[in-house]
Amino acid sequence: MAEQEEYYYGVEEDDESFIFHGQPYLFEPEYSEAELRECDERAVRERRRADEAATAADLATTQPRTAGSWWCTCRCCEVMPTEVENFCCREWELLDTDTPDTGCLVTTKQFSSLIDKAVLETFFRKPVPEGPDGRLSTKQCRLVAYRVVLEWGLKGERLGRGQRRVLPSCVVTAIRKEYPSPSGRYHGFQEAEEVFRIM
Numbered sequence: 001m002a003e004q005e006e007y008y009y010g011v012e013e014d015d016e017s018f019i020f021h022g023q024p025y026l027f028e029p030e031y032s033e034a035e036l037r038e039c040d041e042r043a044v045r046e047r048r049r050a051d052e053a054a055t056a057a058d059l060a061t062t063q064p065r066t067a068g069s070w071w072c073t074c075r076c077c078e079v080m081p082t083e084v085e086n087f088c089c090r091e092w093e094l095l096d097t098d099t100p101d102t103g104c105l106v107t108t109k110q111f112s113s114l115i116d117k118a119v120l121e122t123f124f125r126k127p128v129p130e131g132p133d134g135r136l137s138t139k140q141c142r143l144v145a146y147r148v149v150l151e152w153g154l155k156g157e158r159l160g161r162g163q164r165r166v167l168p169s170c171v172v173t174a175i176r177k178e179y180p181s182p183s184g185r186y187h188g189f190q191e192a193e194e195v196f197r198i199m
Contacts, residue, residue: 049073074104077169085189089168094153106174114152115178120144142179149175164189 031039052073065071065086069079073090080086089095089105105111113119120141121129131137136144149171151158159165166189176186 072169074106074170076104076106076173078173080169080172081188084166085169085172087166087168089170092153092168094150094165104170105168106170110152111149111171111174114148115145115175117141120148123148138179139181142175142181145175145179146172 055070063070065083066079066081069077069086071077071086071091072088074088077086077088092105095105117136121136124136124140124144129136130140146167150165150167
């Protein structure tokens with residue numbers, strides 16, 4: 001047995017005429033036409049997204065965000081009065097970036113469920129609703145909707161007293177359209193210090 005092992009070992013080492021005729025990837029599955037088309041479309045989308053990001057980065061250094069909605073990639077944002085309020089849901093650090101490009105966050109079923117009036121009444125924390133028939137007023141609905149969407153983005157965590165975060169422009173716009181102010185005026189984002197100073 002030991003002699004045979006030496007013999008085979010010696011043949012492999014000494015035989016210079018040995019030629020390997022194997023072909024790599026011989027039995028690998030091939031892509032279908034539909035799969036190849038999907039890969040090409042995905043590459044085009046990723047290239048377009050990269051180009052838009054590069055354009056936005058170039059504009060960000062030269063043009064303020066309050067000058068137009070060039071920074072919006074979901075196509076649902078409106079220009080807000082301050083620089084800090086002008087950002088898109090696709091830029092929101094709380095949004096899972098691994099989710100597929102479905103357009104805007106506000107067009108998803110999940111978002112419409114979050115700002116449903118029944119959900120907002122469930123998550124209302126004040127003792128007395130100000131609306132008719134003991135229901136929430138539109139202002140209360142708007143404020144609770146902001147909080148519910150933010151807590152959803154934070155995966156259920158709460159910021160705590162005095163902590164505030166800006167919501168994407170498209171989210172704020174959608175909530176304002178669902179629960180509009182009768183006067184058409186809104187306060188916009190304020191830091192906690194500003195709110196406490198006003199109160």
